[in-house]
Amino acid sequence: MAPRRSIAGHIALVCAGVSVLAVTLTLLFDHFFDSVLLAACIALIVCLPLSLLLARRAVAPALSLFRALAGTALSYRDGDFGFGLRWKHRDELGDLVDAHNELGGVLREQRLSLVQRELLLDTMVQNTPVAMLLVGDGGHVVYGNLAARRLLNGGRKLEGLALETLLAAAAVPLREAVQRGGDGLFAVGEGDEEEVFHLARRAFRLNGRPHELLLLRHLTSELRRQEVQTWKKVIRVISHELNNSLAPVASLAHSGAELTRRGQTARLEAIFATIEERARHLEGFIRGYARFAKLPTPRLEPVAWPLFVDRLRSQVEFVVDGELPDEPSRLDQAQMEQALLNLLKNAHESGSAPEAVTLRVRRQPGLLRIEVMDRGTGMSDAVLENALVPFYSTKRSGTGLGLALAREIAEAHGGRIGLANREGGGLVVVMSLPLPL
Template sequence: MLPTPSLHARLVVLLLFNAAATLLLHAGLFHWPLPQLLRWLEWSVVLPAPWTWKAWGLTLLLILPLAGWTAAWLLSPLRRLLRTLEGLALSYRDGDYNTGIAASTGGGSEIEALARAHAALGAALREQRSGLAQRELLLDTVVQNTPVALLLVALEPQGQPGTVVYANLAARQLLAEGRSLVRQGLAELLEQAPAALRQALLQTADGLVSIDGETPGSEERFHLSQRPLVLQGQPHRLILLRRMTRELSRQEVEAWKRVIRVISHELNNSLAPISSLAHSGGELSRRGEIGRLEGVFKSIGARAQHLHQFLSGYASVAKLPAPRPEEVGWAAFIDELRSHCLLQLEGELPAGSAWFDPAQLEQALINLLKNAHEAGGPAESVTLSVSAVGLRWQLTVSDRGPGMSETVLAQALLPFYSTKRSGTGLGLALAREIAEAHGGSIALANREGGGLQVSLWLPRGDYRS
């Protein structure tokens, strides 16, 4: 089967055909056979000279219909293809991807290539639409059946929450006993909601919300998360309410279990020697060896002092007071910190002062520096740096110890978690409590080349403002 000529080849053939037809027509009109035929018929028709512009004008005038017909014949497949493409574009605009185009149009290799490319595009669009429909169905099923209550609310021009655009089953059950929430105003919808939930949803801050449970005296706790987003050019707010009651209760029970285990272990470690020493003291007293009783009493006192310090550490976490921030100069604060622990200052201190509770922050840094010295690295590798990063202060304690595994990093900030034989697991937890009470945070990360880096972040300025 011969290959289909290209459009360029067809145009060349058309031009050559029209040129040859023009020359043949011109020769037939002014050379042979028309002049001879007119003389034979004895018609008194005077023809212009063959090479004058009148002769060529008459030839071109007579050749135009033939040229027009051949051009229309050549371009007809292209016109059909363009009409088909226009119809397909309108179908695609309306979301109909089921129509296609024949790959063979008989209009030349370029036109057939265009038709095949467009057919492949239609097939790809149909496949993508089918995939998107399946993914949309899967996503809607997941969102509808997730236990997290999800609300998408359109915002008014003033930024106030307007009508509900989307709500999953959990949101409908929480706020409307399963009824639809779409196109209802959020403010009107929350009129019947608990006061704590209504106040939290009308604000933009994340946090925990506690409301009364279904049974008297019970309490349901939710984690509220709100994020702004732009959907189809309009501002919206995505609201997520995750029920945390069971998880918090489970974590609370686990925390109490850890506390009981640690305290029980430490009490046994202290009470057993005290009991043994008391028995030994009684035997020495019965035998009259009074001189040896002083050593027994000293050992009992040392164990009791250790037990007192251990319990005081737990009490410091449970009874941590609210911070009393004040303006503190960095140079004076670091000088005071040097009097309590050994440290190497890395870099220059920021000029000026900061706003925090100096006693609490000093306690947090002492714990961090103590952990760094106990990590096993060289003492001179323990450093402290203070820098301003954006709107926050960053205080970083670094060491060159062995660092932490991923498992330990994930749990190191939990209270009572410790990998040390004699550790209480309160140093990092207390530092975290102090940082968060100041409106900041704490982060742990392993260093390149070995060691651990603990960064304590504090807001610049009065965190209560």
């Protein structure tokens, strides 16, 4: 390995050599001309071109290296990282070349990794069943994957086409869903050929300009599977409830017929009362399902909380925590009463003491927060996850509609509902409803 040298040392050595030569020539010419000034001038005239020549030769390789560095920097700017440099001397410029080559290697590896990631991302985006459409601020398509091409342009390229032109040739429900704005479901076709899609749209800025991403997801098969599962669950619940009522009714009817045949009518009144009770139970059961399936659009009207809470108190026992809002809230009184009655009755059935069942109503900025709390046994994580699902119930005689109906009513009012276990035991159900600004 060649010994390391310094550029400064090399320049100092050249300068020292030229200086020694100048002094030597001055002494030599002084011997001939017997004049120190004349000898110095002649030595300067001789050494100056020589020093320029030596300096040019000394910096020529460095200048060549600087040009090469400028060229590779331009290549890096253009995204070409395949160039490398070589410097034969072990000095500061050699360290610069090594660092430059190392930088090029790092950039080359990063570029390769980025290309692989882009290829992977493009493969995933192109082959996803979700149709993706990126639209620029001028209304022209910037990007569309394969699913979007098949859905909107017969599999042909979409980039550069106007979205309005594509929608004009698309199915009417699709065109109306996009023009309506916002997210939502729409169906294309009729009968057995009906296809259900979900449209989601997100706006963002790309390179300083507004863009919109449209996502069209085909939900037909998923919804049909879910529909089958729901029907199976409904049939199981209804069959269980009907069997629990019809079996004793049939047995009691047979017993009543036998007693009538024997002329023993004293027990008939009790038999008929039991049959009536089971029939009314079935009637209430069917009415609950009908109410859930046919929940009408809320009719909002000002509701004063003190009077509303008094009506609830006449039907179920509970304690009010804190002050009720002074200002009326715009609610569908009948629906909200049904929802809170379900929540309060669930609180009583949780094993909580009646005096521990609590209702709290608070107004927050832009939000009405209604809380129903108890000190019962609470819920496990699995039950909490499924408690709001229709027909899901852990009670032996439960229908699984109480919480589901409360959620439907909350969402119909533009709000939401959530459940959580309380510290110290019990459950809190929170209904959050938006307030007009």
